[in-house]
Amino acid sequence: MSRISVQEQDFDVTTELQAICDARTDIGATVTFVGLVRDMNLDDSVSGMTLQHYPGMTEKALHKIVAEASQRWEVQDATIIHRVGELSPGDQIVLVCIASSHRHDAFEACSFIMDYLKTRAPFWKKEMLKDGSSRWVDARESDDHAAGRWEN
Amino acid sequence: MSRISVQEQDFDVTTELQAICDARTDIGATVTFVGLVRDMNLDDSVSGMTLQHYPGMTEKALHKIVAEASQRWEVQDATIIHRVGELSPGDQIVLVCIASSHRHDAFEACSFIMDYLKTRAPFWKKEMLKDGSSRWVDARESDDHAAGRWEN
């Protein structure tokens, strides 16, 4: 049911929603998360970003996260698209779209997938700063904490 | 900051997201809820729906709900579009889109707005059934319960 894609190209939210909803009339709710490149991080001006991943393992990890969400909540369909390569401030990075007949299931599953993706899917961000330097982004404790709240 | 519209016309999610995100690079996350007309309700086949509202009061109620969400969470921008008039199964009914620099704020604010909209914004649904009859949809206790969980 679910569509998982790791790609360089941008994505279009309407197109992804239609792919999920077209030709079916049993979906009551969709919740869509889109993550974007911000122009600031840790008080520094960001001019761009490179996203690396682990081909093969990344896709497996995302499928596993969707499977886990589907066990916990009623998920009729799910789409995850994560971009890799060079991105600029304002660019879309990631899309997670969940269709369900119940809105709370859609909200919970989408939020859960984002928390798990941020701690378990092998992607790494490298930021280019306005002063010409670059740095690998450090994992944040707040993301571990966010993923941990689903363990209870 | 926020855009509120009660309208007969359909809406396009990408267009609404772009209206929020274009020309700014400080948004890290958007969460978008779309509610759709289902072809079944209470075990009956639904062939269509009419949505009535209270012009003036509806818009005021929606602005108030967004203001309340903005007090509770960091909301950079918000869009609510709710359709009225005649709708068919599969049609989009409502869009709530929240932009924030923090994803959990975007998820919470969007979920809160949907719960409050369902219990406090003056809209009423009338369903047309496949057998030719029609009925006003009854408010659901589960929606009151959902809105109640934000009171604590």
Add this chain to the structure above:
Amino acid sequence: MATILYFARLGEQLKTSSEQISLNDMSTVRQLVDHLLDRGEPWSSEFESGRVLVAINQEMSGFDSAISDTDEIAFFPPVTGG
């Protein structure tokens, strides 16, 4: 004259969505409802069966709220949007 509005099932059953009423000595929503109930059917059924909500000047209000002749008073069933 107060403007009285009826929405959704109420408007349909009462066969009117709006009317003007001189409130005279009616000073609360409850007194206005009593006045409407005196009309008999279909008013009595609609206001006695099921939950009816009231808004005064487009703000959700209660049946003990004060009303005056310049108010817009709306009656409707619990909302079902979204």
Add this chain to the structure above:
Amino acid sequence: MATILYFARLGEQLKTSSEQISLNDMSTVRQLVDHLLDRGEPWSSEFESGRVLVAINQEMSGFDSAISDTDEIAFFPPVTGG
């Protein structure tokens, strides 16, 4: 020969993203890491400073996990996608 992969900061600092290593009598990830540490810099700095995660055959694993010469063993920093 096991395939060893290095991602992100690790791949950059070690100036290699992939190599083949004969595991011989190395039977756990920890033994492989000890072998890599014996190379000195930059290996020692990268494996001793900061957190390094390991995946065996594309599954998250621990440093006590068993490894064999047919495995794909990947080292990388904590993930930062999304």
